[in-house]
Amino acid sequence: MIRIAALATGAAVLALTPTSEALAGKRYEATITRTTYGIPHIEARDWRGVGYGVAYAYAEDNLCLLAEEFATVAGERSKHFGPEAKAVLGFEEIDNLSSDIFFRAVVDLPALREGAKALPTRVQGLMDGYVAGYNRFLKDAGADGIPAECRGKAWVRPITTDDMLRLNEKQMLLASSLNLAAAIANAAPPGSPAPKVAITMPDPKELGIGSNGWAFGAETTADGRGLVIGNPHFPWKGPARFWQMRVKGPEGYEVMGVGLAGTPLPTLGFNKDVAWTHTVTEARHFTLYQLTLDPADPTRYMVDGASEAMTTQTVSVPMPEGQPAVTRTLYTTRFGPVFVVPTRGITWSAQSAFTLKDANRGNQRGIEAWLRIGEAKNVGEVQAAVSETLGIPWVNTIAADRYGDALHADVTAVPNVSAETIKDCSPPIAGLFAEFAVLLDGARSACDWEIAEGTPAPGLMPASDQAATVTRSWLTNSNDSYWLSNPAMPYRALSPILGRHATARSLRTRSNFVETAALLAGGTVDHARAQDFAFANKSLAAEMAVEPIVKLCADRAILPQTVGIGCSVLDGWDRRFDNASRGAALFRAFWPKAARLSGLWTVPFDAADPVNTPRGLATEGDKADKLLAALGEAVEELEKAGIAVDAPWGDVQRVMAGNEAIPIHGGPGGLGILNVQEAAAAPWGLTPRHGTSYIQIVGFDENGPVADAILSYGQSTNPASPHAIDQIRAYAAKKWHRLPWHAEAIEAQALGKPKRIAE
Structure with missing residues (x-):
């Protein structure tokens, strides 16, 4: 039993409605007001307070889910859940032992700590506040206040900044290295025992990640202002669920939307001038390399004719009580860690091995990128935010503003590999990998990523070489490449690492274009027509x-x-x-x-x-x-x-x-x-597995944003919460919710009195 009850007393715990004198001098302070469907409105005077309030409110709704996430990224799943049980790493399952090895070896905590020192002060404040807010909830809840599903579990524990650094790294790697975690964790030199777990190379089309997003400009809307429809497709269960929030912080920051577990602010949503959504991009955020090994030693590889030693890292994974720890040595190179997928012929032989180099490894720029998007006053500032930080890890950004401009920016952290380099550096077997990744020759240093001047990290592709379009018409994306955001405006050919050009589109993308054309043929777009469009359910x-x-x-x-x-x-x-x-x-x-x-x-x-x-x-x-x-x-x-x-x-x-x-x-x-719901077999037929999650329709009037939304699976994963299924019912009935933005609307929808926390 964790000792939470003993921590619930003392100066850190204040009354729910303290006086201003009581709040004075407190390091952390936030006010949380819940409205319809349990959506929290967090207000704080500084960035530490924002993180503090967001973490507290999130833990109220999803403590067990988040606590398990912290156990996952700490590499402690085998200890608490057994080595052979499964973990969900973003979108796919993996055995716990492989998960633990990956996080203990591939996530470079010392480097993340060092990188965190250079983060903007406000980002450091958000993370510091999030740690304090999560721990404060544990203190307030006490042992008996923990949800039944995780009450008394050793993995429900206070966290530190290290936990946040690891969790952020995991989020950055969701659409890249994480999908090969088992392949990396079980790579061993020739002569080693064969892996005991199944290892697959995922098909990007089968990962269960997707989304649709639309930005309508002044030429297509009823009021001449911009309008966004966001429909991200994410899992209904597990750590990649969205959670709604509204945050009012310092320096005029005021944003409403959603984030994933552990994000200290909305990463998809709107402010008074701009609305935005995201869709998973077709761009590849890593490259694979085929190494030519030193004939004298399979743990050395040849680059430009010279032999280099692989770097080794030995990790020890704790097991359940009474069992000895499992020790594993992993190997990495200048081109990233070695990986194996024996069923696909990707093995580590005496002659060759394969590695993965990830542009999002060590990417700590995402929070600042989303902060800047949330502060944007127009789509030009949104484009600047994603372009200058290159911190958006693996999603397109689709936005519109109150002035009637629409944006699609397929600008992310991508390896700087040109079409010419891919052509020159592709090994003979590169075609076997084409559906999943770009494979390059690791025997030549010239095949490494090119260093471009002015990028925030070496080897990233500059935003100027990626795709971005601003128009007053309309733009959309349904996970196909940058080539077509609007069939009337095809984009020029760019590096193949950014996706396929002038190739067949998916049926969903084609449906998007067909249905959008039909929508506009019927007149300009307003909220009512957008609602019918989003849930038309045509095939x-x-x-x-x-x-x-x-x-x-x-x-x-x-x-x-x-x-x-x-x-x-x-x-x-x-x-x-x-x-x-x-x-x-x-x-x-x-x-x-x-x-x-x-x-x-x-x-x-x-x-x-x-x-x-x-x-x-x-x-x-x-x-x-x-x-x-x-x-x-x-x-x-x-x-x-x-x-x-x-x-x-x-x-x-x-x-x-x-x-x-x-x-x-x-x-x-x-x-x-377009309204995707991928389902799994159930005793009664089918039950949703992933698909439509947070659907938002956001426009603007003279006073601010006008937003309708549904979070299809609801705010809370706690079965005892009244907000575990209320929005599922709303989704079933296609019952849209007008999100409260102004003070009077928040007061009208308020569920009880505001909660003020401080310490």
Whole structure:
């Protein structure tokens, strides 16, 4: 049992409503006001107070989740949860031992401590305050006030700045090194025992990270001001959940939005002049290197004909009580740590090895970048913030301002590797890695990242070589590359490390362009039309395929029973993934099977018409037979799972809260659905795994921002909280919430009296 109760007395604990005299001279002070859905409004006089209040409020809602995160980044999961159990590192599962080895070896805490000394004073204050606020909550809660799910657990403990440094590093690596954590942790020289855990090289399309974002400028909005629709797709469970907050701090800082666990301020949201959202970029934030090893020693590698020794680091991972610690030695190079993925032929042999060099390793610039975005008065200042800091780790920035300008900036921490370098330095096997990363030749120093003048860290690509567009029309992104933010404004070709140019777009991106064009064809955009647009739940795959399939069915005199059932259901389906839609479950089961068929479309991709190609479902000859067979298989799959083929979608995809079944609209992005909900099998059918999370629609009037939003899974992971499922119900009903910005609106929505904390 942790000793929290004993800490709950003394000068650090003040009454909830102290006098101004009591607050005077306190190092940390914040006021927290909760409004509808439990959204906290944190006010503080300085940056330490901001971090203090944010941490306290977050712990009130999600203590167990955050405490487990601190155990993860400290490399203590094996000790507390067992080495073979699983951890969620951002978006994917990994065994605890591999996770612990990664964080103890790859996260360079001494370097992070040294880097923190050079951070802006306000960033240091935020982190200092966050530590104090988290620890203050533990003191106030006492042993009995800890949620039941983690009460009495040794891993629920006070934290230090080291914990924050490690957690920030993890967030920076979410879309890069973290996805190869097991591959790095289990790399060993030739002759070593084979890894005992499964190691995979993730497909970026399968990571479960995504999003849609739109910025509408003056030419497309009803009031001539900017408007943003944000729809990030993130996990419903685990540490990558968003959490809503409004922060009012020093120097006029006032921002409302969301952040992930451990972020001391909103990283996606709006202020009085600017709104912004993020989508995961297609740019690669690391490079892989193939090393040529020294024939005399596989722990040495050749660069420009000279032999260099790998650097070793031995880490010791504590195990559960009574078991000896596990010791592991990892190897790193000037091109990053060695990694292995034996199932993909990526091994450490006597001749070669592979390494990963990550542009976000040691990136401590993110908080300052988001602070500057939150302070921005127009999209030009947003662009300057991301360009000058190069601190945004792995997301596009899509923004609009009250003056009617719209921005899409695909500007992040990216290796400075040109198209010419990639062409010159690609080993013969580079094509095998192309879907995942750029592979370069580690035997030549000329293949290392180029140092550009003026970047905040050596080897980063300058913002001037990345993609950014400002317009008064509209811009959008659904995770495809910078090439098309608006089909009328294609971007010039840049380095391949920034993504693919003039290639086929995903069905979701194409759906985005099709639906946005239809939205604008119907008139200018306002909040009401934006709400309908965000939750239309149309499927571009269905729009392109269902009618030809139904016609194919009608042309057949005899159909197998299962196929006939499928044809009838698809014919009556509204082609949407609304809760009442009958046939959505069948199409969800059918389309992945159909999409794998070769020669699916009669009209191939055309770079001159990327929105409408490929198209034309191939229904001739044996292609027709294969499509109908896939439909029959889908019917059988649903019947085997106990799901009625024509069940309303909301009866299939649900969240269970006790005995309450909450229907969840939306569907897989691979079907060309903008309102993404990727689901996992459940006893009742399907339950959301990741997808639409914090949806915001933000415009402006003469007095400030006008924002409607829903956090699909709610504020709290504590089942006992009233805010664990309230917004799930709102999402199910498409019930938007007008976020309170002005004092009178906050007072009208307030849940109880403000809480003032200080010490």
